Amino acid sequence: MLMMLAACGSGATTPPPSVTQPTGQEPSTSAPPTTTLSAVDKAKQDGLTSYRGMWQDFVTAGTTSDWQSPKLGRYATGIALTNMSRALYADHYNGLVTKGEPTYEPSVSSVAPPDNPNKIVITDCSDDSRWLKYKADTGQLANDTPGGRHLINAIVQKQADGSWKVSEYGVHEAGTC
Numbered sequence: 001m002l003m004m005l006a007a008c009g010s011g012a013t014t015p016p017p018s019v020t021q022p023t024g025q026e027p028s029t030s031a032p033p034t035t036t037l038s039a040v041d042k043a044k045q046d047g048l049t050s051y052r053g054m055w056q057d058f059v060t061a062g063t064t065s066d067w068q069s070p071k072l073g074r075y076a077t078g079i080a081l082t083n084m085s086r087a088l089y090a091d092h093y094n095g096l097v098t099k100g101e102p103t104y105e106p107s108v109s110s111v112a113p114p115d116n117p118n119k120i121v122i123t124d125c126s127d128d129s130r131w132l133k134y135k136a137d138t139g140q141l142a143n144d145t146p147g148g149r150h151l152i153n154a155i156v157q158k159q160a161d162g163s164w165k166v167s168e169y170g171v172h173e174a175g176t177c
Helices: 002-007 039-062 078-093
Strands: 096-100 107-112 119-127 131-135 149-158 164-174
Touching (some): 039 096, 039 149
Antiparallel strands (some): 096 131
């Protein structure tokens, strides 16, 4: 509509309004200042990112019970990786897959050492009531055991390459948080 009106005008053009800078100042072309995270805040952020990433990779692998998924090792190592692989293998062996999505509420409960952490302890309250096991061949719900809110404690450690990975976790029974 605006183009039609301009085409029907008298042909005179009005220059765009000028932007004036105060005398002696050039327009700013720099980006706004960024805030740098402290070593502790960066470690907490990286630890929480790895924790969430580990669970997301586990949830994804659970849809087919792929205990050999290469993604499982992106954010997990040691006992945590072994436990996830074993759980997925057991589901595969028993003809089960997992559908849905759990919820998480992780928070950092401690860091060590306090000034430049290489170990983060995470406490979480996860709800798995919408993340259920199904029979892979029929798609039927595998059991009628309700899920619930589970306390999870996890250790996330800085690796030699600078990445953060969950090395251990413990999931408590439903109703623990």
